[in-house]
Amino acid sequence: MTDTAPRRRARAQRPPTIIDVAEHAGVSRGTVSRVLQGGHNVSPAAREAVDAAIRKLGYVVNRAARSLVTQRAGSVAFLLSETQDRLFADPNFTTLLTGCTTALGEHDIPLILITAGTDAERRRILPFLSAHHVDGVLLISSHRGNPMIEHLRRANLPFVCCGKPLGERGTLSYVASDDLEGARTMVRHLIESGRRRVATIAGPQDMPGGLERLQGYREMLAEHGIAYDKRLVTTGDYSRASGEACMQQLLATAKDIDAVFVASDLMADGALAAIERAGLRVPDDIAVGGFDDSPAATAVHPPLTTIRQPWSRISEMMVRQLLAQIAGEGPATVILPTELVVRESA
Amino acid sequence: MTDTAPRRRARAQRPPTIIDVAEHAGVSRGTVSRVLQGGHNVSPAAREAVDAAIRKLGYVVNRAARSLVTQRAGSVAFLLSETQDRLFADPNFTTLLTGCTTALGEHDIPLILITAGTDAERRRILPFLSAHHVDGVLLISSHRGNPMIEHLRRANLPFVCCGKPLGERGTLSYVASDDLEGARTMVRHLIESGRRRVATIAGPQDMPGGLERLQGYREMLAEHGIAYDKRLVTTGDYSRASGEACMQQLLATAKDIDAVFVASDLMADGALAAIERAGLRVPDDIAVGGFDDSPAATAVHPPLTTIRQPWSRISEMMVRQLLAQIAGEGPATVILPTELVVRESA
DNA sequence: GTCTCTACTGTGAACGTGCACAGTCCACCA
DNA sequence: TGGTGGACTGTGCACGTTCACAGTAGAGAC
Numbered sequence: 001m002t003d004t005a006p007r008r009r010a011r012a013q014r015p016p017t018i019i020d021v022a023e024h025a026g027v028s029r030g031t032v033s034r035v036l037q038g039g040h041n042v043s044p045a046a047r048e049a050v051d052a053a054i055r056k057l058g059y060v061v062n063r064a065a066r067s068l069v070t071q072r073a074g075s076v077a078f079l080l081s082e083t084q085d086r087l088f089a090d091p092n093f094t095t096l097l098t099g100c101t102t103a104l105g106e107h108d109i110p111l112i113l114i115t116a117g118t119d120a121e122r123r124r125i126l127p128f129l130s131a132h133h134v135d136g137v138l139l140i141s142s143h144r145g146n147p148m149i150e151h152l153r154r155a156n157l158p159f160v161c162c163g164k165p166l167g168e169r170g171t172l173s174y175v176a177s178d179d180l181e182g183a184r185t186m187v188r189h190l191i192e193s194g195r196r197r198v199a200t201i202a203g204p205q206d207m208p209g210g211l212e213r214l215q216g217y218r219e220m221l222a223e224h225g226i227a228y229d230k231r232l233v234t235t236g237d238y239s240r241a242s243g244e245a246c247m248q249q250l251l252a253t254a255k256d257i258d259a260v261f262v263a264s265d266l267m268a269d270g271a272l273a274a275i276e277r278a279g280l281r282v283p284d285d286i287a288v289g290g291f292d293d294s295p296a297a298t299a300v301h302p303p304l305t306t307i308r309q310p311w312s313r314i315s316e317m318m319v320r321q322l323l324a325q326i327a328g329e330g331p332a333t334v335i336l337p338t339e340l341v342v343r344e345s346a
Numbered sequence: 347m348t349d350t351a352p353r354r355r356a357r358a359q360r361p362p363t364i365i366d367v368a369e370h371a372g373v374s375r376g377t378v379s380r381v382l383q384g385g386h387n388v389s390p391a392a393r394e395a396v397d398a399a400i401r402k403l404g405y406v407v408n409r410a411a412r413s414l415v416t417q418r419a420g421s422v423a424f425l426l427s428e429t430q431d432r433l434f435a436d437p438n439f440t441t442l443l444t445g446c447t448t449a450l451g452e453h454d455i456p457l458i459l460i461t462a463g464t465d466a467e468r469r470r471i472l473p474f475l476s477a478h479h480v481d482g483v484l485l486i487s488s489h490r491g492n493p494m495i496e497h498l499r500r501a502n503l504p505f506v507c508c509g510k511p512l513g514e515r516g517t518l519s520y521v522a523s524d525d526l527e528g529a530r531t532m533v534r535h536l537i538e539s540g541r542r543r544v545a546t547i548a549g550p551q552d553m554p555g556g557l558e559r560l561q562g563y564r565e566m567l568a569e570h571g572i573a574y575d576k577r578l579v580t581t582g583d584y585s586r587a588s589g590e591a592c593m594q595q596l597l598a599t600a601k602d603i604d605a606v607f608v609a610s611d612l613m614a615d616g617a618l619a620a621i622e623r624a625g626l627r628v629p630d631d632i633a634v635g636g637f638d639d640s641p642a643a644t645a646v647h648p649p650l651t652t653i654r655q656p657w658s659r660i661s662e663m664m665v666r667q668l669l670a671q672i673a674g675e676g677p678a679t680v681i682l683p684t685e686l687v688v689r690e691s692a
Numbered sequence: 693g694t695c696t697c698t699a700c701t702g703t704g705a706a707c708g709t710g711c712a713c714a715g716t717c718c719a720c721c722a
Numbered sequence: 723t724g725g726t727g728g729a730c731t732g733t734g735c736a737c738g739t740t741c742a743c744a745g746t747a748g749a750g751a752c
Contacts, residue, residue, distance in 0.1 A: 014417075015477055017738055028702045033740060041700055060477035064413035065738035068707045071360075073410070078459070080444075094440065098426075101461050105470060110458045110479075113424070115447050124451060131361055131406035133456075240645060269645070296645075299586060299615070363708055374732045379710060387730055411708035414737045 016057040024053035036061060075110045076322060077134040079125075080117065081141045081148045092294060092311050093140075096162065099315025100138055107323065111138075116148065130155040136322045138162065158325035160318045163208035173331035175317045177309040179209045182338035183216025186289040186307050187261050190346060191224050195259035195287055199232035201246040201271060203263040207238075213263045213291060232257065236267045243267025247274035259287040259346065265294040268304055272345070287346035302344035310336045362403040370399040382407060421456045422668060423480040425471075425505075426463065427487045427494045438640060438657050439486075442508065445661025446484055453669065457484075462494065476501040482668045484508065504671035506664045509554035519677035521663045523655040525555045528684035529562025532635040532653050533607050536692055537570050541605035541633055545578035547592040547617060549609040553584075559609045559637060578603065582613045589613025593620035603632060605692065611636040611643045614650055618691070633692035648690035656682045 022032045027046050034042050035050040042050075053059070063074050078100055101111045112134055116122045129137065129152065137152055137159040149168060152159045161174035190198050200217045203210035214233070221228055231253050236242030243262060247270065250257060262268035268290035275286055282288050282302055290297055290306035297304035317334045325331060368378045373392050380388050381396040388396075399405070409420050424446055447457045458480055462468045475483065475498065483498055483505040495514060498505045507520035536544050546563045549556035560579070567574055577599050582588030589608060593616065596603060608614040614636035621632055628634050628648055636643055636652035643650040663680045671677060 018740095019738080029739080030702055030741085031700085034701090037740085043700060046701080058473075058476070060473045060479075062414070062477070062738050063479055064410045064419070065707090066740075067410035068408070068414055068709090068738080069740045071707075075458070097459070098461050101459050102467065105461070105467060108470070108474075110421075110460070110474075112421070112456045113443070113447050113459045114456075115444050115451070121448065121451060124454070127404075127406045128454075128456075130404070131408070133406075133409055299642075364710095365708080375709080376711085376732055377730085380731090383710085389730060392730080408708050411737090412710075414708080414739085415710045417737075 015062075016059045017062070018059070020057055021050065021053045021059050024057060025049040071132075073133050073135045075112050075134050076104055076319075077112045077114050077129070077137045079137050079139050079148065080113075080115045081122075081139065081146055092292060092309065095311040096140070096315050099312045100319055103316050103319035107319075109135075109323075122148075126151060129157055132157065136160075136326045138318050138322060141165070158322060160322045160325070162314065162318060166206060166208060166211075171331050173321050173325060173333065175314050175321060175334040175336070176208065177314060177338050178335050179212035179338075180216045180219075182291065182307040182309070183213040183261070183263075184220045185216075185338065185340050186291070186305075187217050187220035188224075189305070189340060189342070190259040190261060190287055190289055191220065191226070193287065193346065196226065197232070197254065197256050197258045198226070199250050199254065199257045199260040200234070201243055201250070201260060201262045201267050202233060202235045203238050203267075204235065209263065209291075213261075217261055229254075236263070236270075238264045238266060240266045240270040243270025244274045245270070247271035248278075251275070251278050251280075257286060259289070261289045261291075263291050265290040265292045265297045265304055265306055268306070268345075269296050269300050272300055272304075283344065283346050289346045293341050297341075297343070305343045305346040306341050308339040308341050310338065361408075362405045363408065364405070366403055367396060367399045367405050370403060371395040417478075419479050419481045421458050421480050422450055422665075423458045423460050423475070423483045425483050425485050425494065426459075426461045427468075427485065427492055438638060438655065441657040442486070442661050445658045446665055449662050449665035453665075455481075455669075468494075472497060475503055478503065482506075482672045484664050484668060487511070504668060506668045506671070508660065508664060512552060512554060512557075517677050519667050519671060519679065521660050521667060521680040521682070522554065523660060523682050523684050525558035525684075526562045526565075528637065528653040528655070529559040529607070529609075530566045531562075531684065531686050532637070532651075533563050533566035534570075535651070535686060535688070536605040536607060536633055536635055537566065537572070539633065539692065542572065543578070543600065543603050544572070544605040544607060545596050545600065545603045546580070547589055547596070547606060547608045547613050548579060548581045549584050549613075550581065555609065555637075559607075563607055575600075582609070582616075584610045584612060586612045586616040589616025590620045591616070593617035594624075597621070597624050597626075605633040605635070607635045607637075609637050611638045611640040611650055611652055614652070614691075615642050615646050618646055618650075629690065629692050635692045639687050643687075643689070651689045651692040652687050654685040654687050656684065 018029050018032050022029045025032065026049060031042060031046055032050050034040065035047050039047050067074055078097065104111050114125055116125050137157060139148060139159050139161045141148065146165060149165060161172065163176045164174055165172065187198060198221065200214065202214040205211055218228055234246035234249055236246045243266065250260065251274065260271060262271050268288055271288055272282060275282055280286055288304065290304040293306045293308035297306045313336050317336065321332055321334060364375050364378050368375045372395060377388060377392050378396050380386065381393050385393050413420055424443065450457050460471055462471050483503060485494060485505050485507045487494065492511060495511060495518065507518065509522045510520055511518065533544060544567065546560065548560040551557055564574055580592040580595055582592045589612065596606065597620065606617060608617050614634055617634055618628060621628055626632055634650065636650040639652045639654035643652045659682050663682065667678055667680060
């Protein structure tokens with residue numbers, strides 16, 4: 001009898017439950033639940049009463065209880081399997097991160113940020129993922145042979161990669177920008193503005209973008225009947241310093257260069273410095289084309305002509321693909337077009 | 347009889363539960379639970395049996411079930427109540443974000459990233475927070491009068507701010523670096539290296555750091571018996587462009603400036619450009635002191651002498667304070683010392 | 693009038709865990 | 723010998739939801 005009193009008092013302090021809503025609306029739990037799920041097989045009158053009760057009580061579904069019965073976490077992980085340094089320093093990366101957050105937010109799905117840079121972290125993360133504490137993973141990595149992929153497969157956890165994973169066989173979902181076509185576009189731009197001796201500072205060949213941007217360079221040269229000269233090809237590591245070093249080397253080996261396609265804006269910045277130090281002018285003597293449209297592109301003089309990657313759309317598509325996989329669809333590949341941004345350097 | 351068959355089959359597909367562990371170890375659920383909580387009042391033999399069973403079955407606690415009964419979410423939000431632009435572009439910010447992630451990770455607490463830049467997002471977020479879908483909030487904001495603070499208070503949700511919230515009364519937890527002392531240190535460095543006409547490009551006075559960095563400048567001038575000249579004080583908005591404009595203005599009004607303390611590296615970059623354009627040399631003619639130790643500080647010529655904020659420690663302390671609050675402690679304020687990084691610009 | 697079909701509603705049984713409580717066992721002491 | 727306390731263990735219930743199922747009412751067909 002009186003033993004319900006403490007319970008009732010406790011209940012008053014707590015957020016309202018579906019039972020409170022049901023009582024308030026004069027229907028059963030089942031009906032409230034159905035309204036919550038979208039309202040199929042619910043009479044208009046009942047739905048309205050439930051909606052009113054929800055508003056009045058300020059009811060919000062208890063995600064833990066829902067998870068427990070649906071066997072779904074209701075959340076998604078954004079997994080950084082990197083040493084973080086390079087990727088995280090890239091401001092475009094933050095666009096990707098917030099893009100994913102808001103895209104997921106529209107589905108009321110929280111994004112859980114997970115870093116797995118160190119082995120200790122990886123050990124902690126693995127059980128978390130295997131136990132399906134998230135419904136899926138947005139996987140960010142730029143290195144060849146990401147061990148996480150194998151783990152995710154084994155855990156039977158849906159995942160979507162950002163960028164084409166290198167050294168992976170078997171089907172998997174990824175969303176990437178069209179690096180090949182982007183590189184082709186930039187080199188075409190250089191050639192069509194009259195340049196003939198076009199050099200390149202490529203990225204690491206074991207990272208996404210590295211291979212394809214170099215291939216795009218070669219293809220476009222070939223299409224314009226320009227012979228491939230391997231002395232005009234250097235390889236950096238995407239850092240500013242490496243761009244400077246590569247440019248210096250290029251200027252030393254081939255003095256008649258009139259354009260250079262650099263696989264990242266950061267490296268392009270370095271290249272600008274080297275060119276300036278050599279007493280040459282950009283773009284008059286040497287045109288410089290970058291890649292990424294990072295903030296660095298506009299912070300330097302002259303502002304960089306570059307290739308913009310659609311980070312915002314990439315994040316949208318990653319989320320869409322992941323949700324599709326969670327819903328049961330198979331994996332898919334999405335390639336998004338890039339955009340040539342013409343400024344003053346080329 | 348046979349109706350247990352389907353259940354058993356289904357169970358086989360699913361992750362093991364505490365019951366499976368208990369059966370396997372030959373103990374009761376309660377004992378397993380006690381081992382999971384830290385193992386008080388459990389015999390060594392039982393504990394060992396349970397540990398072995400956990401390892402063998404690969405058992406991981408079901409967080410949803412635990413949440414349901416403990417009334418705790420078991421996660422923490424990292425809340426960006428910003429238009430994102432400025433804050434997110436700052437690479438130090440990513441240090442903060444990963445720092446919080448790993449600090450929480452050590453306690454097995456997932457970090458949920460939430461952006462609340464737009465009104466629509468805020469509307470979505472509010473019920474989520476009020477319903478205690480997270481146990482606490484790491485609040486990132488740089489503007490005066492953050493409306494989120496009031497909401498969090500009303501929802502009775504523990505939170506810790508990054509940086510001192512302006513225009514707030516009442517007690518609240520925050521962790522900040524010692525902007526005042528940082529500014530004093532930099533200006534002292536400028537004066538002690540022989541400069542007398544020290545100008546400043548301050549930050550917006552309605553953002554953290556703005557007020558204090560300016561005050562530190564004034565204090566140190568006073569301590570060295572240098573009269574405050576308001577013509578030597580300009581105010582930018584932390585952007586590179588504003589730094590350039592402010593410096594230009596300073597050079598126009600007071601030609602005898604021999605040093606300038608700039609409240610952010612980004613603005614300092616702009617200032618360098620303006621100085622170079624005026625045909626003056628750094629540090630020979632004008633010494634430039636920055637603030638933040640952002641990557642920009644080393645990307646420019648000459649590399650910036652600047653003040654480094656302890657972002658990594660800030661994130662650690664934010665997490666520590668938040669967990670303390672969640673555990674029932676009252677709010678607290680933490681101020682962390684900055685560090686002078688001497689490079690070539692001053 | 694009965695039967696069927698549709699649209700809607702209520703109910704009981706899970707989901708996996710923590711906690712309070714009630715034991716049980718054993719050692720120790722008077 | 724009985725009592726007392728401490729260390730450990732098992733059990734029932736509750737947490738808030740979804741889902742399958744059973745059930746009801748009313749409309750329409752025959």
